[in-house]
Amino acid sequence: MPSEFPDRLTLIAQARENIARGSKSFALASKLFDRPTRERAWLLYAWCRKCDDIADGQDHGGTMRGVADGQARLSTIRVLTDAALQGEPTGDPAFDGFGLVMRECAIPERYAHDLIEGFALDAREWRPRSEADMLRYCYHVAGAVGCMMAILMGVDPGDEATLDRACDLGLAFQLANIARDISEDEAAGRCYLPEEWLVEMDVPPGEHMKPWVRPRLAILARRLADRAAGYEESARHGTGALPPRSAWAVLAAAGIYGGIAREVARRGEHAWDRRVVTPKGDKLGWVLRAGLQVPGRARRWPAAQARPASLWTRPLS
Secondary structure (H helix, E strand, O other): OOOOOOOHHHHHHHHHHHHHHHOHHHHHHHOOOOHHHHHHHHHHHHHHHHHHHHHHOOOOOOOOOOOOOHHHHHHHHHHHHHHHHOOOOOOOHHHHHHHHHHHHHOOOHHHHHHHHHHHHHHHOOOOOOOHHHHHHHHHHHHHHHHHHHHHHOOOOOOOHHHHHHHHHHHHHHHHHHHHHOHHHHHHOOOOOOOHHHHHHOOOOOOOOOOHHHHHHHHHHHHHHHHHHHHHHHHHHHHHHHOOHHHHHHHHHHHHHHHHHHHHHHHHHHHOOOOOOOOOHHHHHHHHHHHHHHHHHHHHHOOOOOOOOHHHHOOOOO
16 A cells, blocks of 8 residues: 555545546535535545445446445455554545544544445345335435534534434435335346235235336335435434534434435325436525524424434344
């Protein structure tokens, strides 16, 4: 591996380019942060995006294709992440920037390892049996990122109640992803709908994208959207612990990304005819609404009961 790090400004510039290419929604929401938080969010996002791209053979979140060397790709992610966490230059700006932000914000390494466990599940072609399995998967691939983002925004790593709310936002985002991407996942040989749900709807294995199943699939998509809405609302309880600009960004992201799940539910059987996105005008509308919500966030969303952290650390079936 290289013996020297790129300078911080170079890492930030490359991370900014990554988020602009990989997620217009998060790029917009990140502009609401103060500058130090915004730059650190870019660095964290760049690592998440690069890990995802390595695992799935994507380019900045483009078309996912099946990979035949999942375990080798997982090993690459682990080796580069471990090197970054140890403060060693990796030769990859996404990993070097990740190590930088982890050190600057004193983010516990366990969250990075938890995220990688999500990639490990995909590498072994794991499928959820139950709703609880699906939610634990959502924690690994998104909830853990929510926790890292919260600490990056200044939340104390010991503030479990606020971290639970940050985790909730990650769960909401991933549930929206699952609902939107059912067709794309099926094309890549994956399915994140719980087996128990498919059995309940009398959907044979591997048949969930058949035209005759669409009415039943629409029911499950609405269920996913309902679950996402619940976690989105729960996440709002944690915004009172954030600095105002960070709360604004989180509330805007919740509305913008929540719109995906709501649109999937609205389209019903036609939700997978074309990819669901949140139009730019709607995104700006959520930014404005979120700005109006920030002054009263503590009043509007009082403290919620913390969910036991052990819920997300049980072995997956």
